Amino acid sequence: MPLLVTDYSWTQTDSTVCLSVPLKGARVGKVDIMSTDEYLKVHYPPYLFEAFLFEPVDDDRSTAKVGGGVAVFSLLKRTNKVWEHLMMTINNTEKKEVRERALLNYQEKLSAQSTSKTKKENAEKKYALQKMMKLEEEKRDSIQKTKDEERERTTAELAAWQLRQKENAEQEEQLELHRHRDSQSKRGAMTEKRGNGCSAVRLDQRGDSEANSKRTPEDLPAPRLAGNIQVTFTPRLFPTALRESRVPEEEEWLKKQAEARRAVNADVDELEDLKEEERNPDWLKDKGDKCFVTGDHLGAVNAYSLAIRLNRRIPALYSNRAACHLKLKNLHKAIEDSSKALDLLTPPVAANAAARARANVRRGSAFCQLQLYAEGLQDYQAALQIDPHNQALQADTQRIRDIIQGTAATLETQ
Structure with missing residues (x-):
């Protein structure tokens, strides 16, 4: 049963009743x-304050403030007169009826406030929507106006250009007519002059023919001597013509290839238990290639790795091992081996173009499987620059672009 609060205080004027109820240490959120017009309740467990007001008040204009350990009410009277008491004296049955009536009125008041708040929010949303639609309409009108002005300006420029073209064509036609008249007048003058001097020309031609008929075979020059001209070409290892090649880069590549074939790593002497053929990197590379073809990718990795221990300067070993790592889903190792192969495939020349393209594709494929599509696209584009007519490579590159664009569109919608 709640404890009734009796240590409240109140004062009044002809129009207002001021009531102060102590909260006895209760927090504001627990009050x-x-x-209502005839009933006031302040409940903060275990305390309860009820006031069955002596006269009705205007609840809509009354105020309440809670803080500092006290609840202060300012109740505006409906009639300007002094009350004899704060509360009227009624029995329990009448109190119950007042409570029920007050609760019903309070619920109706809350419902009306909620409805009013909802209407107000809807009105504000409707106003905001109308404002936004108006702004969008103004924006569309502005864009359409700009388009119309641009269209009119372009139409005017096109009409002016057509007029200039027509004027230029007329001027060209007049100039051509003048040239034709001048040429006709010159042709007539030349015809007249040629008619006057034709007999002299015929006489000169007759004299030349008579002089040629008097020549003897001894007067003719001797025939030229026949002979052969020896043409030699510089032997080259590259299929391109010398004028189309980059000689310094090609010589550097050949030098690196020769050094790679001569290179033997220091740890070869430690592999004393290897057979003679197992000490040959080329033999190990062929073995790795055969294992890869038969699907023994782990065996191929072992063969390539042993060949790399023997000679770390052959790019094909790293590139082929990267292909094996791709099959085994060792994607980071595939990226590492492809990068090492590309480092060794320098300088870029025609002889290593195909190998560079394969290494780029293998590294790009590993990047894409790791969902690093931007890095993968760079490698596929590099391979496509080397082999621009490869249709499969073109299709793969476009597919990666579509994936990147689809991911970006998804992020934007989110």
């Missing part, structure tokens, strides 16, 4: 207040 429940219900107020």
Whole structure:
């Protein structure tokens, strides 16, 4: 049963009643207040304050403030007169009826406030929507106006250009007519002059023919001597013509290839238990290639790795091992081996173009499987620059672009 609060205080004027109810240390959030025209309740467990007001008050204009350990109410009277008491004296049955009536009125008041708040929010949303639609309409009108002005300006420029073209064509036609008249007049003058001097020309031609008929075979020059001209070409290892090649880069590549074939790593002497053929990197590379073809990718990795221990300067070993790592889903190792192969495939020349393209594709494929599509696209584009007519490579590159664009569109919608 709640404890009734009796140590409240109140004062009044002809129009207002000021009521102060102590909260006895209760927090503001724990205080429940219900107020109507004839009933006031302040509940903060285990305490309860009820006031069955002596006269009706205007609840809509009354105020309540809670803080500092006290609840202060300012109740505006409906009639300007002095009350004899704060509360009227009624029995329990009448109190029950007042409570029920007050609760019903309070619920109706809350419902009306909620409805009013909802209407107000809807009105604000409707106003905001109308404002936004108006702004969008103004924006569309502005864009359409700009388009119309641009279209009119372009139409005017096109009409002016067509007029200039027509004027230029007329001027060209007049100039051509003048040239034709000048040429006709010159042709007539030349015809007249040629008619006057034709007999002299015929006489000169007759004299030349008579002089040629008097020549003897001894007067003719001797025939030229026949002979052969020896043409030699510089022997080259590259299929391109010398004028189309980059000689310094090709010589550097050949030098690196020769050094790679001569290179033997220091740890070869430690592999004393290897057979003679197992000490040959080329033999190990062929063995790795055969294992890869038969599907023994782990065996191929072992063969390539042993060959790399023997000679770390052959790019094909790293590139082929990268292909094996791709099959085994060792994607980071595939990227590492492809990068090492590309480092060794320098300088870029025609002889290593195909190998560079394969290494780029293998590294790009590993990047894409790791969902690093931007890095993968760079490698596929590099391979496509080397082999621009490869249709499969073109299709793969476009597919990666579509994936990147689809991911970006998904992020934007999110």
